[in-house]
Amino acid sequence: MQSVTVNNLVFDEYLSKEEIATLVAQVAERINTDYAGREPLFVCVLNGAFMYASDLLKHITLPAEITFVRLKSYEGTATTGKVNMLIPLQVPIQDRDIIIVEDIVDTGLTMHGFIQYLKEEGARSVELTSFLFKPDALQYPDATPKYIGKSIPTAFVVGYGLDYDEKGRNLESLYVLKK
Numbered sequence: 001m002q003s004v005t006v007n008n009l010v011f012d013e014y015l016s017k018e019e020i021a022t023l024v025a026q027v028a029e030r031i032n033t034d035y036a037g038r039e040p041l042f043v044c045v046l047n048g049a050f051m052y053a054s055d056l057l058k059h060i061t062l063p064a065e066i067t068f069v070r071l072k073s074y075e076g077t078a079t080t081g082k083v084n085m086l087i088p089l090q091v092p093i094q095d096r097d098i099i100i101v102e103d104i105v106d107t108g109l110t111m112h113g114f115i116q117y118l119k120e121e122g123a124r125s126v127e128l129t130s131f132l133f134k135p136d137a138l139q140y141p142d143a144t145p146k147y148i149g150k151s152i153p154t155a156f157v158v159g160y161g162l163d164y165d166e167k168g169r170n171l172e173s174l175y176v177l178k179k
């Protein structure tokens, strides 16, 4: 098995780039079918989702648009529904069909707050795609992604956009922390 060292921790390969490509194409196919006749606005959540969003959008055949946000989740988010945006939304979202593009949903706290925000701002619909989902870690059921690349056990992963202390985002495969 192929391993990498990121910031002195060793990770084993979990998904190859070929496996990732297959999963991403499958998600895009579902979105293309479900959104036929519509013009969704994809909202890529930086930094982690940049690679997934790039690959996903190449397979989207709809007249889609993409924009980017950077979120900072904090404890208050869950109760207030407020999100702190380090890079805020740049385009109006009123009456738009929004598809949030996220790298991974863990507890769901970040997406719980962001989904609520988008709805309050007047989006017509809000759905979530996340390349990875940790169902056993989920604490906010409304943050369950509709379009999932792969559900994984509760473990720490890096690569394919995901970092360990800002390193490892550039890895083409996905790696899991060695036990």
Ligand code: 5GP
Residues within 6 Å of the ligand: 048, 073, 103, 104, 105, 106, 107, 108, 109, 110, 111, 155, 156, 157, 158, 162, 163, 164
């Ligand atoms: P949540 O709000 O769902 O608990 O956390 C979501 C965020 O936590 C993700 O966008 C990501 O930044 C980070 N995260 C959660 N699990 C992992 C993981 O296994 N690896 C990495 N690199 N980041 C993770």
